[in-house]
Amino acid sequence: MAEMMKGNEAIAEAAVRAGARFYAGYPITPSSEIMEYLSWRMAEVGGSFVQAESELAGINMVIGASACGVRALTASSGPGISLKQEGISTLCDEGLPAVVITQVRYGNGLGTLFTAQCDYNRETRGGGQGDYRCIVLCPSSVQEFVDLMLPAYELSEKYRIVVVMMGEGTLGQMMEPVTLPDFVETKRTPWALTGKYDYKKIGIFERDSRKEAVELREKYAAIKENEQRWFDEGVEDADYVFVAYGVPGRATLGAIRELRAEGEKVGLIRPITAWPFPEKAFAKINPACKGVITVEENATGQLVDDAALYIKKTHKDRNIPAYALTYVYNTPPIRSIKADYHRIKNGEVKEVY
Amino acid sequence: MAATRERKVPALVDKPMDFCPGCGHGIVSRLIMEALEELDQLDNIIFPIGVGCSSNLGAGLECDRLHCCHGRAGAVATGMKRVSPDTLVVSYQGDGDAYNIGIAETFNAAYRNENITVIVINNTNFGMTGGQMSLTTMEGQKTSTSIYGRDCSVTGYPIRFPEIVAREFPGAAYAARGTVTNPANINKLKGYIKNALQAQLNHEGYSIVEVLSPCPINWGLTPVKAMERIEKELIPYYPIGEFKKRGEEQK
Ligand SMILES: Cc1ncc(C[n+]2csc(CCOP(=O)(O)OP(=O)(O)O)c2C)c(N)n1
Ligand code: SF4
Numbered sequence: 361m362a363e364m365m366k367g368n369e370a371i372a373e374a375a376v377r378a379g380a381r382f383y384a385g386y387p388i389t390p391s392s393e394i395m396e397y398l399s400w401r402m403a404e405v406g407g408s409f410v411q412a413e414s415e416l417a418g419i420n421m422v423i424g425a426s427a428c429g430v431r432a433l434t435a436s437s438g439p440g441i442s443l444k445q446e447g448i449s450t451l452c453d454e455g456l457p458a459v460v461i462t463q464v465r466y467g468n469g470l471g472t473l474f475t476a477q478c479d480y481n482r483e484t485r486g487g488g489q490g491d492y493r494c495i496v497l498c499p500s501s502v503q504e505f506v507d508l509m510l511p512a513y514e515l516s517e518k519y520r521i522v523v524v525m526m527g528e529g530t531l532g533q534m535m536e537p538v539t540l541p542d543f544v545e546t547k548r549t550p551w552a553l554t555g556k557y558d559y560k561k562i563g564i565f566e567r568d569s570r571k572e573a574v575e576l577r578e579k580y581a582a583i584k585e586n587e588q589r590w591f592d593e594g595v596e597d598a599d600y601v602f603v604a605y606g607v608p609g610r611a612t613l614g615a616i617r618e619l620r621a622e623g624e625k626v627g628l629i630r631p632i633t634a635w636p637f638p639e640k641a642f643a644k645i646n647p648a649c650k651g652v653i654t655v656e657e658n659a660t661g662q663l664v665d666d667a668a669l670y671i672k673k674t675h676k677d678r679n680i681p682a683y684a685l686t687y688v689y690n691t692p693p694i695r696s697i698k699a700d701y702h703r704i705k706n707g708e709v710k711e712v713y
Numbered sequence: 714m715a716a717t718r719e720r721k722v723p724a725l726v727d728k729p730m731d732f733c734p735g736c737g738h739g740i741v742s743r744l745i746m747e748a749l750e751e752l753d754q755l756d757n758i759i760f761p762i763g764v765g766c767s768s769n770l771g772a773g774l775e776c777d778r779l780h781c782c783h784g785r786a787g788a789v790a791t792g793m794k795r796v797s798p799d800t801l802v803v804s805y806q807g808d809g810d811a812y813n814i815g816i817a818e819t820f821n822a823a824y825r826n827e828n829i830t831v832i833v834i835n836n837t838n839f840g841m842t843g844g845q846m847s848l849t850t851m852e853g854q855k856t857s858t859s860i861y862g863r864d865c866s867v868t869g870y871p872i873r874f875p876e877i878v879a880r881e882f883p884g885a886a887y888a889a890r891g892t893v894t895n896p897a898n899i900n901k902l903k904g905y906i907k908n909a910l911q912a913q914l915n916h917e918g919y920s921i922v923e924v925l926s927p928c929p930i931n932w933g934l935t936p937v938k939a940m941e942r943i944e945k946e947l948i949p950y951y952p953i954g955e956f957k958k959r960g961e962e963q964k
């Protein structure tokens with residue numbers, strides 16, 4: 361039965377139900393309610409909670425717990441996620457699973473408290489040192505966030521990779537009706553450190569990075585092939601296809617439905633995995649399509665790079681233009697998206713690619 | 714003829730570790746392994762290992778271990794111990810790792826009184842990266858980043874972390890400093906390491922053993938002279954002994 365819950369609390373409870381038994385992190389708006397909730401909830405289910413001295417320490421505690429085979433979680437935003445990058449890179453290097461939640465807030469440096477999508481590039485490109493990617497899930501409602509927590513852990517263990525839940529400030533703060541999933545049984549991963557050395561490990565000086573590179577490429581290719589997730593509507597006959605994720609994706613869905621009712625042939629691709637990017641959705645787009653339009657909560661346009669790449673890749677014979685509607689921060693109202701669509705249609709907006 | 718004793722390699726060591734001749738790291742690793750063996754904990758140990766010459770430990774061991782990012786072993790150890798409270802978790806770190814870059818994690822793990830054991834190899838410099846100055850470099854000591862000798866008026870004074878633990882953290886179980894300069898000191902150090910491990914096994918709280926350890930290559934000294942330096946220069950500033958004994962009330 362659905363009950364009204366605040367996003368961050370529903371997400372925290374969903375993590376517990378998905379088997380998370382360790383949390384470490386440092387408070388930051390707009391993600392703090394996740395750790396506040398888990399500060400008492402973990403103890404109730406026999407898990408552990410540490411209020412870490414920094415995000416850096418928090419992600420390293422997650423490394424320790426994950427290395428011992430426990431489903432581990434950390435959550436943060438903006439600058440806090442920057443501090444975690446070294447640890448995320450290390451998790452990927454060691455093949456340790458973990459789920460990292462980011463409730464994105466707007467801005468460079470310290471940033472602001474506005475809900476935003478300014479960290480798309482960082483999350484989808486593997487924001488730390490080295491040559492790795494994280495699977496990035498980007499839900500558009502509290503329910504979808506809740507429903508993705510278990511798949512997030514399953515994916516992270518299947519591929520031994522970090523899964524980033526790329527939310528946004530508003531998803532943590534808003535209240536929506538939520539149906540919580542059942543509890544899963546918790547068990548340690550087979551490669552857990554137990555103190556008994558029953559899972560053999562090679563020493564750091566014996567690593568063969570060329571061999572590992574082959575495995576890494578195979579792993580990422582498998583993820584790209586098998587794990588693309590998205591929602592689409594009306595793309596097969598669309599003149600213009602919007603591309604938007606998260607809460608702006610929801611607003612854009614509202615916009616395309618109204619535009620359709622007004623006779624405009626528009627569609628939407630809403631990525632649910634930002635990495636792997638849902639390339640397969642682009643193959644469905646009308647061959648005669650006149651443009652793709654991203655709707656983004658950032659200043660410079662980030663999603664548009666991927667949207668352009670894949671429309672040009674899937675529709676090689678035609679150089680379909682890619683436009684970006686960048687609303688900086690806060691969810692764009694449907695009327696703004698519609699008005700800006702008409703400006704694009706009338707040739708008043710220059711394409712990005 | 715004196716009876717010869719067979720040189721026994723501790724069970725957890727599976728291959729030689731590449732330390733320089735006269736380095737103290739090898740002696741300490743051996744002592745830890747012997748202590749684990751004597752406490753019957755060979756199949757109940759995880760090492761979060763720091764970055765530095767300490768990393769060689771991870772290369773030669775046959776047991777559960779994880780290389781941590783530089784300085785973060787205190788946090789990694791925390792995560793491990795919280796989910797595996799009955800498994801020994803022993804971090805093995807250099808002075809640069811534990812005190813320079815890792816002071817926040819080292820300090821906070823002690824502050825929270827995590828039930829872990831921290832072994833810090835204090836060789837008064839960053840051995841692995843070419844002997845740069847660290848928080849434990851002595852006043853006037855020449856290093857590759859203090860070529861005229863450490864000027865404490867602008868770089869601070871050498872840190873004595875076990876003393877801070879003993880003085881400031883009431884819950885901590887055990888804090889000691891030992892060295893490897895002669896057999897008597899080595900035996901004493903082994904006792905400290907065993908005490909620390911025993912404290913953890915009994916869930917008494919945080920334990921730390923710092924070891925004054927020679928780094929002849931970066932000190933520009935022969936192995937013998939390096940041992941002499943520890944006796945003459947380091948011990949007067951960094952006393953060896955137990956600063957907080959097990960079961961002892963806060964002073
Ligand atoms: C983030 C980061 N910064 C710098 C380094 C380079 N680095 C490796 S070991 C080391 C110093 C180690 O010194 P210490 O902990 O005293 O160990 P020792 O080699 O002396 O035993 C440094 C600076 C690194 N690996 N990671
Ligand atoms: S550089 Fe110093 S600490 Fe490192 S192995 Fe050589 S002697 Fe030992």
Ligand SMILES: [Mg+2]
Nearest residue numbers: 807808838840
């Ligand atoms: Mg050192």
